[in-house]
Structures are given as structure tokens and as C-alpha cells.
Amino acid sequence: MQTIHLPSFQIFGLQTRTCNADEQTLKTARLPLLWHDVHTELVPELPPEAAVYGVYAGYESDQDGAYTVTAGADQKPEKCTLDLVEVTVPEGNYLVFTAKGKMPETVIRVWLDIWDYFKRDDTQFARAYTCDFEVYRGRVETAIEVAVHIAVK
Template identity: 45%
Template sequence: MTPVTPTLQTIDAFQIIGLSVRTDNASEFNSSTAKLPTLWQQLHQQPWVKATHDGIYGVYSDYESDVNGAYTVTAGLALSDNPSPDPSLGVITVPGGPYLVFTSQGTMPEAIINAWQSVWAYFSSNTEYRRTYRVDFEHYLGPLTCAVYIGVHADQTP
């Protein structure tokens, strides 16, 4: 793993429309129970998803507790990028506020795995930021670049 040094960014709220699944990390670390590979495969089969992989999001929400609890993942596009959304799809709002951003480059899924490993390593040590466990998200900026945005408490930002 190549460690990723995070940067602090404040973002505006936006909405994502897409497909959702409820899971947890224990299930995702076991190939026989992992749900996320199927979710991403289903997303890429949707006619409304651009073939270039630009601007695709994975939003983590509805955290049961922390890194050990269940959560919901919504894989999709920014609502503004999908002019005629399918009413059967889920919509989630990513709240504005401070996020630590872990950017990674390389082939997928290795690059996104590297970013998440950096997130877990960063927050396992004493850090100046605490996760909110409200909403975190992945942003795929192209076939070889991704970023993981981790929501942090506003009272800890400089």
C-alpha cells in the first residue's frame, strides 16, 4: 500500500442518484458475501451511466455505528448529470461541510482499495480530526483516478 496524505476540503451539498445496497465491512472482506462488486457491475450496465467512468460516485450513508457497523452504499451519478432520472432509482443528499480527501491513482479496484486502506490507517492513529459517520463518498474522476471524501466534525477544522 502506498499511503495517501489527505487534504481538507469544504464542499457544497449535492445529490446522487443511483442503485443502493446495505452491507458491512466484514461482509465485503469475504468474496462469498460481498455485495459491492455486484452493485458496481449493475451500475455499469445501466444505460444512463457514461462509459468513460467520469463523475461516478459511491456514497456511504446510514452508518449503524462506525467502521464495524452496517452502512448503505449508493453508486451513481450527480443528479444534475442525469437529466431524466428513473423514478425507481434512489436519491441521496451528500451534505456540505468539511471532508478529508484521500486521492489515489492507478488501476481500479486497486486504487480505491489503497485509498480506503489509507483512510483506515489515518483514523486508527491519533488524528486531529474525528469522522462524523454521517456520509462519506468515493468520486471516480476517470479510469485511473479516484478520491475518498471522509466527513469530519466542523468544530475541528482550522
């Protein structure tokens, strides 16, 4: 885990609004369908080395409230037929958690580690709940690298 300061940048992708409680059951989960659409329609049009992003913004409150997720890339492929939205990841300070492995198990484990980290009494940072994002690198399902960037105050 490390802290970094990043400039703002744009992501083009598909978007949905959800909350962690809804994502706990298949009946109400929106993220699996969002990611399915991104991986079947957008990712094949990207260069093999292009990163894929998950951007979390529009937080209603904290990890228990609603938020908007945009799944996409930092480039807009010409051949993509999806109606992509453009979001800006704001400049700021981010605490970065990383892992490599099979998805989605690996990224779920990283988010569990993040929630545990911010529950601890000795946590040095406080979440800003402005904009968090994931960066996925690689296309081999069992060896994808993920870096989750959490905005901190």
C-alpha cells in the first residue's frame, strides 16, 4: 500500500448506480452485468495492453450508501457500438492497494482488505468518499493485476 498524488483524467465507459447491500445477492446486483457488457463489448476493441478501469463516484455517504460505478477505459475505441459516458477522475491523493490473481475473487479480497484497513483504530488516513477507482492490467483471467485507488483526505 502506498499513497500517490494523481492529476485528473477521463474514463469512457458504461455506468450504473448501486450500493454494497444490493451487490450481495444476484437478484439485486448490478455490477456483474455492467462488467459483463464491458468485457464483451468494450474490451475486445481495446489494444491488448490497455488498462480497464472501474470508477466509483457520487457517493451518497460512505461504504453503506449508494454510489455510481463507471466501468471502462481511458480511451474511446472507434468501433465500439456502446453508448459510453465520459467521467473525470479528479486530481487528488490516493491510497493504493494492489493484488494479482483471478478475477473477481482477487478484487473482492482487496476491497475486503480496504474496508478492514479503514475500520482500524491506527489507520493513518481517512477516506474522502469523492472518487475511488480500480485499474486492471492484463487479459489472462487468472493473472490480472488490480490497483485500487482510494481517495483520502
